[in-house]
Amino acid sequence: MKLKGFWRQNSTFVVLMVLLILLIPLGWITMGQKPFVRTVLSGLTLGALYLMVAAGLTLIFGLMDVLNFAHGAMFMIGAYAGWQFYTNPTFLFGLAPLVFALMTGLAATPLLRPLVIGWPVPEEWQRRLRTFLILLAIAVGVIGVLGLDLRDLAKTAMVSTMVAANPLAEATPQEPLARFWLRPTLLLIAGLLMALAQARPGDQTQIVHRAEQRRGWIALLALLALTVAAVLVREPAAIVVLKMNANWRFALALLVGMLIGGGIGAVMETSLVRPLYVRPFYLVIATSGLAFVLKEVVQFLWDPLPYQMERPPLFAQPGKADSILDWFSAQTTTVDILGVTFPSYRLFIIVLGIVMLLGLLGLMRYTRLGMIIRAGVQDREMVEALGINVRRVFTLVFAMGVGLAALGGIGAAPFIPVEPVMGDRFLMQGFITVVLGGMGSVSGAAVGALLLGLARAFGDYLALKFQLTPAISEASTVIIMAIVLLVRPSGLFGKKE
Numbered sequence: 001m002k003l004k005g006f007w008r009q010n011s012t013f014v015v016l017m018v019l020l021i022l023l024i025p026l027g028w029i030t031m032g033q034k035p036f037v038r039t040v041l042s043g044l045t046l047g048a049l050y051l052m053v054a055a056g057l058t059l060i061f062g063l064m065d066v067l068n069f070a071h072g073a074m075f076m077i078g079a080y081a082g083w084q085f086y087t088n089p090t091f092l093f094g095l096a097p098l099v100f101a102l103m104t105g106l107a108a109t110p111l112l113r114p115l116v117i118g119w120p121v122p123e124e125w126q127r128r129l130r131t132f133l134i135l136l137a138i139a140v141g142v143i144g145v146l147g148l149d150l151r152d153l154a155k156t157a158m159v160s161t162m163v164a165a166n167p168l169a170e171a172t173p174q175e176p177l178a179r180f181w182l183r184p185t186l187l188l189i190a191g192l193l194m195a196l197a198q199a200r201p202g203d204q205t206q207i208v209h210r211a212e213q214r215r216g217w218i219a220l221l222a223l224l225a226l227t228v229a230a231v232l233v234r235e236p237a238a239i240v241v242l243k244m245n246a247n248w249r250f251a252l253a254l255l256v257g258m259l260i261g262g263g264i265g266a267v268m269e270t271s272l273v274r275p276l277y278v279r280p281f282y283l284v285i286a287t288s289g290l291a292f293v294l295k296e297v298v299q300f301l302w303d304p305l306p307y308q309m310e311r312p313p314l315f316a317q318p319g320k321a322d323s324i325l326d327w328f329s330a331q332t333t334t335v336d337i338l339g340v341t342f343p344s345y346r347l348f349i350i351v352l353g354i355v356m357l358l359g360l361l362g363l364m365r366y367t368r369l370g371m372i373i374r375a376g377v378q379d380r381e382m383v384e385a386l387g388i389n390v391r392r393v394f395t396l397v398f399a400m401g402v403g404l405a406a407l408g409g410i411g412a413a414p415f416i417p418v419e420p421v422m423g424d425r426f427l428m429q430g431f432i433t434v435v436l437g438g439m440g441s442v443s444g445a446a447v448g449a450l451l452l453g454l455a456r457a458f459g460d461y462l463a464l465k466f467q468l469t470p471a472i473s474e475a476s477t478v479i480i481m482a483i484v485l486l487v488r489p490s491g492l493f494g495k496k497e
Contacts, residue, residue, distance in 0.1 A: 047453025048353030052408025078406025105191015121202025261406020438494025
């Protein structure tokens, strides 16, 4: 009975491992050692890239049933944000005070609610008042950024990339403080107007929670302090970042790209996705439109040109290390693996994918948040009855999913060109990975990414060897998905509903 239960739960994994054990010696013999090892390593690199996109989609699409067609754009945004921070962070430090000021105003929502719910606003005018406040907030925000040359700030990274001699010498001067201080002030007012709209004046059916008000005060004061600090250290902070060790700057770029992606994801969920949960078709249109808008914004700021992000010194020293252990001291661009010269940064991509997978598995299986997420997906009403704010949890899940995509984007930036279409190349592969592995299964997404990456790598090898059209290798991923879904319609590790 125990053996039967084990087989029922792990049959897919066992079959895959047996097939892998049989295929490794077959490929080694038929292809030869070096072509086989090189192809496998290339497949692992592609699989890690697919996993970086699919990890976030597993949370958003697999658990929340949200078709986020802007997920590829988030991969792109993470790449641009990390590239900008690593190359010249002037643009990000110049924009940070405005973002923090807007967030400060929005944080006042729970503090304004007890003040405005008693306003004598007729019910038929409440929605009109909220619409008016939001439109007024948008107008004030536009005035706040009017005249700020965002393109000049964004082009600092482009200029640094194109200048060969000491491109990181200094940060570009920012707008003088005497003129700049008015901008965050106006953005703060815009945020307060949005907070007032979210507080729903005149709606006496709302419940005021003291704990929520305490958290509101803490968030408001913390964000206000961040806004003031960001205004004062715009130029000094950029210079400090430019002068720090490039390896540490790259590590910070990974964190910054992920945080920016997570912040955009939180805004997306609360403003765009949440009202459309019950209208999935509208949600597809809205996220597709957002992806188009983000792509156009990127092209406006950085031009539709491909940029190559410089690799950090950890992976840029000339030469080849004889082994992975030797690489830790030599830090060369390439390393010898079973007789194959392989770029060391590709190994970093593989390691980054593994770390992302382990972190996500640990979060979902061994933390209280993971338990709440899984329970909220299964029975939202029961979880809310226990006093847990499921809406806030779903916002966090969405932000995490987008943040993982952004982290994948900056991780891939030194390997693939940073350009507006980079996310489109991985979005469909990410969806295929999630469906192939099974909806909502993190381990399934990892196995699916591995299969797709290896299939694409071996497809490229066969297409090159037999002089076939490249479309054959591109179609290999779709063919594998079709075969798996014919055998297991719920995916490799999906559960039948």
